[in-house]
Amino acid sequence: MATPFEHDSERLPLNTFAEKAYLDYAMYVILDRALPHVGDGLKPVQRRIVYAMSELGLSAASKPKKAARTVGDVIGKFHPHGDSACYEAMVIMAQPFTYRYPLVDGQGNWGTADDPKSFAAMRYTESRLTAYAATLLSELGQGTVDWQPNFDGTLDEPVTLPARLPNVLLNGGTGIAVGMATDIPPHNIREVAAATTHLLEHPDADVDALIAHMPAPDFPTGAEIITPAAEIRNLYATGNGVIRLRATYTVEAGEVVIDALPYQTSGARVLEQIAAQMASKKLPMVSDLRDESDHENPTRLVIVPRSNRVDIDALMAHLFATTGLEKNVRVNLNVIGLDGAPRVKNLRDLLSEWLTYRTTTVTRRLEHRLDAVTDRLHILEGLLVAYLNIDEVIHIIRTEDEPKPVMMERFSITDVQADAILNLRLRHLMKLEEFKIRGEQDELEAERQWLEATLGSKEKLNRLIADEIAADAEQYGDERRSRLVERGQARALSEADLLPSEPITVVLSREGWIRAAKGHDVDAPGLNFRSGDDYLAHAPGRTNDTLIVLDSTGRSYSLAAHKLPSARGQGEPLTGSLSPADGARFVGVALGDETLRCVLASTAGNGFATTLGELASRQKSGKATITPGRGAVALAPTLVAAADAEVCVVTSAGQLLCLAIEELPVLAKGKGNKLIALKGDESVVAVQAIAAEATLLLYSGKRHMALKSGERDPYRGPRASRGRKLPRGYTQVQALAVAAGKPAS
Structure with missing residues (x-):
């Protein structure tokens, strides 16, 4: 027997009911909450707030009333939702750092740029409409828009407001719906008006013609727009993209004064980020921070460099890359069109609609x-x-x-x-x-x-x-606030760049133990070494230079020079930080700027010129640089300190050849070209790059010989020649060096 209610009910599968319920909810969120309408650029709650205030007589010329009065009218007559959400929507329309052209004139605490949500409760604040709000309301009673019943059918409310200007672009807005979102940046009235008028007079105008009048968004907080023009053009052509904003600053009496921040960036948060870097000793070139912002100067953040030798441009580039002083603002021109459907529109379609x-x-x-x-x-x-x-x-x-x-x-x-x-x-x-x-x-x-x-x-x-x-x-209208500027990409300073540049000498032992001594006046061979170990090589430089280590197989490695153990001890084994191949031994080190030239060679007599930057490797296993060849090993790298340098090569048979650096090929890696002609089982024992006017030292056992520039003339010759035999007693040279220095290898 049928129940009394059986014929009045509808039976649906659960998946069908759930799908319909979710779709209904999704459409409600999209159309009635999150997305603005192309006509007036407002979401329903914003539209109802503006309309309710006009009905209360809160024009720009009237006396303001408590915000609670407005919120009460809005939620009681038109928008039956939470009062806090309604009040927050009202606050956003009153904040001059959020809206380019605020619709609400607020009196009292309506939040700050540092903390937009720090506004006072609505029982304390007062408000009225701004003069600009008249562009949305002045034609409301002239039969311009459709009306609809409110939620309980007792009153009528406008479906949209008769906007006299494209408010959808002027104030923009953000919103998250179900499966879609909108992010419309604010723009300048005069530019938008010019582009709109141009499209009205030239209906066939394309995006490029409109951009000529409206080149980019214009944010209420100013700052610089550094997005390339091609990217902005693509943004307006597709309705999607990113605008990159950068803070602006001036230098006053050696101090950096930041006077404009990117849109929706907190100055207090930026100072916290900079202070955190200072506390962790990652920003040694900054000595102090101050926030001097006041009513007259809404944004005035002061950064005090440690000395007048600090590179301000490099410092600010680092801060742009590591703090909120540079920000990407997402753009998604998603609006509800005249057909009632949400859609991402390009600039032309948006203005045309x-x-x-x-x-x-x-x-x-x-x-x-x-x-x-x-x-x-x-x-x-x-x-x-x-x-x-x-x-x-x-x-x-x-x-x-x-x-x-x-x-x-x-x-x-x-x-x-x-x-x-x-x-x-x-x-x-x-x-x-x-x-x-x-x-x-x-x-x-x-x-x-x-x-x-x-x-x-x-x-x-x-x-x-x-x-x-x-x-x-x-x-x-008013003048543009966000300047359009072509800027390069900000680069964060490396850890080495942030370190104070102090002179050090890196010392490597034959067993591969490494350490660093302060200063350059260091007797590296005279340091104390572990039992069974001895001096191999040293390299003078600075703490923020690039440190390169080369092994016998021709692989190069990078290390942070400032992290090396002190020379007061015996150092640490390189194998604790690096992973050389089995049987490989470390043959030398080089320390200097990554642009510094150096020469790599092997015992097989081949070699080439390169830079320390080409030898750098972030991998523990290093990178292949010079290929020694079968039965040969790589020799210690030698730096080229002068433009007129020559390369001196000595063999196991006591042959010495000095050739011009220009004869060597410049490679990133490889075998290189033949430096000197070898005979039989002869091999190269040492290579040294030296300035043409410098003195070359040759070490043979406990003896050494100095060859001045003129004295090297007999040994000078073209690349791949045989050179000339050294005097008796120096046919077993173990190392070459430059005068005033110690043995290089």
Whole structure:
């Protein structure tokens, strides 16, 4: 037997019901909460706040009222949601650092740029509409928009507001719906008005033509837009992209003063980020920070460099890359169109659709006015009949029980005209009133002709729209705040760059133990070494230079020079930080700027020139640089300190060849070219790059010999030549060095 309610219910599969319920919710969030309408650029809650304030008489010229009064009207009459969410939406429209052209004029604490949510409770603040809000409301009562019942059907509210300017671009907005979001940046009134007018006059204009008038967004907090023009063009052509903003600064008495921050960036947060780097000793070139922001200077952050030798540009580039002083603002021009559907639109489509909305609005306004003018002329025509026959009209009114139909028949007037005559006051029956009627008739007739001509001509209608846009832009417009600047990408300083540059000498032992001594006046061979170990090589440089270690297989490695253990001890084994191949041994070190040239060679007599930057490797296993060849090993790298350097090569047979550095190939890696001709099982034992005027030292056992520039002439020759044999007693050279230095290998 059927239950009483069985025929009144609907049975659905759970998945069908869940899908429908979720889709209904999603559409509600998209259309009624999160996304703005292309017509007025407002979300429903914003529209209801502005309308409710206008109904309360809170114009720019009126006395402000408590924000709680407005919120109460909004949630009680139009928007049955939480009061805190409604108030927060109202606060956003009042913040000059959030809205380019605020709609609400707030008095009291409405938040700060450092903390936008620090606003006072609505029972403490007061508000009214701004003058700019008139561009949304001034035509509301002129038949321009559709109306709909409120949530309980007791009142009517506008579906959209009759915006006189493209507010959707001027103030922008953000919102997260279900499966979609919107991020519309604010723009400058004058630029948007110029682009809109251009599109109105040239309907075939493309995005490039519009960008000529409206080159980029314009943010209320200023700062610089450093996004390349090509990226901005692509953003407006697709409706999606990113705008990169960078803070602006000046240098006053050696101090860096930041006077504008990127959109929605907290100055306090930026100072926290910089202070954190200072506390962790990652910013040694900064000695102090100050926040001098006040009412007169909303943004004034002061960074005090440690000395006048600090590179301000490099410091700021580091801060741009590591703090909120540079920020990417996402752009997604997703709005609800005139068809009621959300869609991402490019700039041309967005302005074109708004112009369609504006054209419809102006047309409805003119038609509404034309109807009113026509009705008034009709009434004036009837009143004029009454004045011309005033005695007879008075007689009919005094003698007839129903004067209205009698007058309609006698004077051939309409019901409306008869009512107007009967509603005349006695004081309006003066002779002068006839002249007023004729004067008003003439004025209204001229207005009717203008209205009909404008409505009948697309060209005249467009001209009217363009003139109104220009007038509003002139009244409410201002200068651009966000400058367009071409800037390079900010680069964070490396750990080595941030370190103080101090002189050090890196010392490597034969067993691969490494350490660093302060200064350059270091007796590296005379240091204390572990039992069974001995001095191999040393390299003078600075703590922030690039340290390169080379092994016998020709692989190069990088280490942070400032992290090396002190030379007061015996150092640490390189194998603890690096992973050389089995059987490989470390043969030398080089320390200097990454642009510094050096020469790599092998015992097989091959070599090439390169830079320390090419040898750097972040891998523990290093990178292959020079290929020694079968049976050969790599030799210690030798730095090229002079432009006129020459390379001295000595063999196991005591042959010495000095050749010009220009004869060596410049490679990043490889085998290189033959440096000296070898015979039999002969091999190269040492290579040294030396300035042409410097003195070369040759070490053979406990003996050493110095060859001045002129004394090396007999040994100079072309690359791959045999060179010349050294004097007796120096045929077993173990190392070469430059005078005033110790053995290099």
